[in-house]
Amino acid sequence: MRERLLLSFTVCWVCGSTAACLYSGGRLALAAAGVLLLLAAAAAWAGLGWRYTAVLGMAVIAACLYWEWSEGRNISSLPEALGRSSALLNEMPVRAEGSIVSTVERDGDRVDFIVKLSGIALLGNSGNAADIHPTASSQQEEAGEGGNMTSLDGEKLTVQLKLQAESEIDIAGQWQRGDRVALSGAVELPGEARNFGGFDYRAYLATQHMHWLLKLDGTASAEVTPPEGWSPAMLLRWTDQARSAMGAKLGQLFQPRHSGYMKGLIIGFQDDLDPDIFQQFSQLGLTHILAISGMHVAVYVGALLFIWKRCRLTRETALTLTLLLVPVYVLLSGAGPSVVRAGLMSMIALYAARVQVLGDGRNILSAAALAMLLWNPYLLLSVSFQLSFLVTAGLMVYVPMVNLLLRKLPLMLRSAVSVTVVAQLVSFPLTIYYFNQFSLLSFAANLLLVPFITFVVLPLGTLTLLLSACWEGAAGKVADAAELLNNWTFVLVEWMNGFPGAVLIWRSPSLLWICGYYLLLYGLLAVARLRIEARNVPQYMEDETRPLDGSQWAENGQMRAGINGHGELRKAATGWRGKVLQLAPAAALAVLLCQGYRSEELNGAGHISYLDVGQGDSILITTPDGANILVDGGGTVSFGAKEPWRIRRSPFEVGAKTLVPLLKKRGIHRLDAVVLTHADQDHAGGLQAVLESIPVSALLFNGTLTDREPYRKLMRTALAANIKLYSVHQGMTLRPDSATELAVLWPPPPLQNQPQADYDVEKIPVLEEQNHGSVVFRLELNGRNFLFTGDMDEEAEEEIIQSAALSGISQAPRADVLKVAHHGSKTSTGEAWLEFWRPAAAVISAGVNNSYGHPNGGVLDRLAAGHTAVFRTDLQGEIQLNISKGELTVRSKLGAAPAPAAVDLLVDNLVN
Numbered sequence: 001m002r003e004r005l006l007l008s009f010t011v012c013w014v015c016g017s018t019a020a021c022l023y024s025g026g027r028l029a030l031a032a033a034g035v036l037l038l039l040a041a042a043a044a045w046a047g048l049g050w051r052y053t054a055v056l057g058m059a060v061i062a063a064c065l066y067w068e069w070s071e072g073r074n075i076s077s078l079p080e081a082l083g084r085s086s087a088l089l090n091e092m093p094v095r096a097e098g099s100i101v102s103t104v105e106r107d108g109d110r111v112d113f114i115v116k117l118s119g120i121a122l123l124g125n126s127g128n129a130a131d132i133h134p135t136a137s138s139q140q141e142e143a144g145e146g147g148n149m150t151s152l153d154g155e156k157l158t159v160q161l162k163l164q165a166e167s168e169i170d171i172a173g174q175w176q177r178g179d180r181v182a183l184s185g186a187v188e189l190p191g192e193a194r195n196f197g198g199f200d201y202r203a204y205l206a207t208q209h210m211h212w213l214l215k216l217d218g219t220a221s222a223e224v225t226p227p228e229g230w231s232p233a234m235l236l237r238w239t240d241q242a243r244s245a246m247g248a249k250l251g252q253l254f255q256p257r258h259s260g261y262m263k264g265l266i267i268g269f270q271d272d273l274d275p276d277i278f279q280q281f282s283q284l285g286l287t288h289i290l291a292i293s294g295m296h297v298a299v300y301v302g303a304l305l306f307i308w309k310r311c312r313l314t315r316e317t318a319l320t321l322t323l324l325l326v327p328v329y330v331l332l333s334g335a336g337p338s339v340v341r342a343g344l345m346s347m348i349a350l351y352a353a354r355v356q357v358l359g360d361g362r363n364i365l366s367a368a369a370l371a372m373l374l375w376n377p378y379l380l381l382s383v384s385f386q387l388s389f390l391v392t393a394g395l396m397v398y399v400p401m402v403n404l405l406l407r408k409l410p411l412m413l414r415s416a417v418s419v420t421v422v423a424q425l426v427s428f429p430l431t432i433y434y435f436n437q438f439s440l441l442s443f444a445a446n447l448l449l450v451p452f453i454t455f456v457v458l459p460l461g462t463l464t465l466l467l468s469a470c471w472e473g474a475a476g477k478v479a480d481a482a483e484l485l486n487n488w489t490f491v492l493v494e495w496m497n498g499f500p501g502a503v504l505i506w507r508s509p510s511l512l513w514i515c516g517y518y519l520l521l522y523g524l525l526a527v528a529r530l531r532i533e534a535r536n537v538p539q540y541m542e543d544e545t546r547p548l549d550g551s552q553w554a555e556n557g558q559m560r561a562g563i564n565g566h567g568e569l570r571k572a573a574t575g576w577r578g579k580v581l582q583l584a585p586a587a588a589l590a591v592l593l594c595q596g597y598r599s600e601e602l603n604g605a606g607h608i609s610y611l612d613v614g615q616g617d618s619i620l621i622t623t624p625d626g627a628n629i630l631v632d633g634g635g636t637v638s639f640g641a642k643e644p645w646r647i648r649r650s651p652f653e654v655g656a657k658t659l660v661p662l663l664k665k666r667g668i669h670r671l672d673a674v675v676l677t678h679a680d681q682d683h684a685g686g687l688q689a690v691l692e693s694i695p696v697s698a699l700l701f702n703g704t705l706t707d708r709e710p711y712r713k714l715m716r717t718a719l720a721a722n723i724k725l726y727s728v729h730q731g732m733t734l735r736p737d738s739a740t741e742l743a744v745l746w747p748p749p750p751l752q753n754q755p756q757a758d759y760d761v762e763k764i765p766v767l768e769e770q771n772h773g774s775v776v777f778r779l780e781l782n783g784r785n786f787l788f789t790g791d792m793d794e795e796a797e798e799e800i801i802q803s804a805a806l807s808g809i810s811q812a813p814r815a816d817v818l819k820v821a822h823h824g825s826k827t828s829t830g831e832a833w834l835e836f837w838r839p840a841a842a843v844i845s846a847g848v849n850n851s852y853g854h855p856n857g858g859v860l861d862r863l864a865a866g867h868t869a870v871f872r873t874d875l876q877g878e879i880q881l882n883i884s885k886g887e888l889t890v891r892s893k894l895g896a897a898p899a900p901a902a903v904d905l906l907v908d909n910l911v912n
Helices: 003-022 024-044 048-071 078-082 134-142 168-173 201-207 235-253 254-267 275-283 292-310 315-332 337-353 362-374 377-379 382-403 412-433 442-467 472-496 511-535 565-576 576-597 656-667 687-693 709-720 794-806 831-837 858-864 903-911
Strands: 092-100 105-107 110-122 155-160 178-187 210-217 222-225 437-439 504-505 606-610 619-622 626-632 674-677 700-701 724-727 734-736 739-748 776-781 785-788 818-819 842-843 871-873 877-881 888-892
Touching: 003 024, 003 048, 003 254, 003 377, 024 048, 048 377, 078 110, 105 168, 110 275, 134 619, 155 178, 201 210, 235 254, 235 315, 235 442, 235 818, 254 275, 254 472, 275 472, 292 315, 292 442, 337 382, 337 794, 362 377, 362 382, 377 382, 377 576, 382 412, 382 511, 412 437, 412 442, 412 511, 437 442, 442 472, 511 709, 606 776, 656 687, 674 687, 687 709, 709 724, 724 903, 776 831, 794 831, 858 871
Parallel strands: 155 210, 626 674, 674 700, 700 724, 785 818, 818 842, 842 871
Antiparallel strands: 092 110, 092 178, 105 110, 110 155, 178 210, 178 222, 437 504, 606 619, 606 877, 619 626, 734 739, 739 776, 776 785, 877 888
């Protein structure tokens, strides 16, 4: 610790930044005090001097202050400049001027880029600049021809432009970084997380120092002119052009399926990568191959040094040339956090070797991390940054330990196995935190494919690109060889993904769990190494002369024998005490892993989550005994077939982009049942991704099919996955545990649903109008009643009431919470239905600003007349109910809801 001040300083800086990221105000002061106390205790234990400790304490305090200072500066100036609050400014038309500061990317009919503003003005309905903020008049006069343009000092906006015609593709394709632009569109606040644990796009953009979106329609809304003269930004423009040219050349050299893969492998360009290939690589933990990282930089540096050596350059010249060419590779590969880290470390190491100063790997890593965090403290939140530095640090710390454990393996195999094992162990907590899954075959896949791709396929692809500049014929032959090897890779990856049981789903662990994991892992490996070293300690009598040949020294320069002699260490490490010492961290680590894998404890309570999936339904029910039931899966509704040029490579799909990540983040290892109320796309569409990603035991549906291919594909997927299919109808019940009962109220039994002559028991009937046939059921959980209605209509409501009347039931048990049918449409939730159930609260699932006008005003009036508390996903995001035996509470992700609130109080008010 004393020998590596830079390492200790950087660790303390990261701790201070983390505390400032997690807390603010008084809580930050307490957290910083806690970190300082731990630091003081560690310094006292290690015997560090007060000056050394003071420097580290200052690092913690400085990091906290630097983060707070950065947060204070990371705010938008648009509301002040335009004289409007953020709420009023949202979706207002503006005219913005500035320059493009990113690559211009097109995906189907959408073009995205980032603009650094120089001025902005509000637009009136006529499209002319409107009068703005009176205090900005002098700035407006200085804007010259802009007139009403308010000057801004470089705020950045994310621009999303929707192309209106195929002919606009070529126009947008000419735009580049550095171009001057004048844009007319509407500014919008980025979307925030609408579900607990969901992706927060607004927070993500804030880490990129962006706070607004600018949405445009058509290229006519953008006036673009090339830059005049030279500026430092031109270097990045030329880099973009070079990357684009290399990408185009790779597209010519390789077939479509291979070109996207090779672009990601060689230049880190992943936009053209086949989504299916990326998903398969991701499931095996191989996506790091497709992101330029330390291994790529090492291969690049090694190749350059080899070439310079063959050219008979002096050592100093070779190191200098390589040092100067590393930034070129970093820029050409996209300058992501991992490649910047590797590039900085390589440059520091090359410089140290150039001036003949022995460089310490951990100090070099610390210098790179500190430099990047000083440049942009929000890199601390980047997944790429975290994985890159943690894995690199883990390799430095743990590989020597693992090498000793694998000392009986051949040297080449030992190195490959130890690096793979350590990389897997170190990346595991972050992998499950961010991606919530881990494949048991990941180790084998990385051990086999990473060396093969890095040292065979990558050089072949690079050679193909280089040869294409001077020898097209040879380049084609090498490309054919690379494609053959790629096919082998794809087949192997697909085969390994054919074992679904190998993929484990983990809920996101806490920061404390992650820290405990790393500490126990270090303790386990350290004790194992100690036992091996102790076994190798030569035995001598106390009065013997000990040899001075250095055999008693470990590989790291520390004595194998303990302070009190060889015998004491051997007894401590090899006797029964050594076994206990080794078993303790192993047992603790096993307990930690088991605790992390288990689903969250509800302590006898039930849980219902009305998820926000836009204009659709999806509800997750967790029973007191831990059974998980998913009701519907939302779905992205499309109207008509799109023109081919409008189709995006990876379009937004509710199931894959929202529902599956939420289920995994909550540690849903298996769904005991999926209830599909009916076949409409806004209820069934998202279930395709669910069935493909999460094990499902049973699928309950209304017993009908439609002629729509997505629904038939869903059923084929269920059959292929050996999921049990149950056609449910009125009178059936499901009891997942003793505290839960699901009673189906609709549809009626099949023979009552259609004429006898038309019913074929050998064939599932086809029902195109699905709303009337929606599955409706009442859930009793911990003594509470909940009603789930799908998209049922008033006719079905009336028939359920009539059926109850025939059974002698004139008044149903009071419903604590009603899921309002059909997103609050006027076709359901009639007065008779509400009088029959007298719900204390109702939840309406509807999309924000949906085009259907849901929920209907008449429905809201009827609910208000019944004194029913209304919760809406379009206003409050996800609605969660926690049902214990004594209390029912509700909370919502967004504001405007009485959360937390006791629904019991609402029920009591109705009774009284």
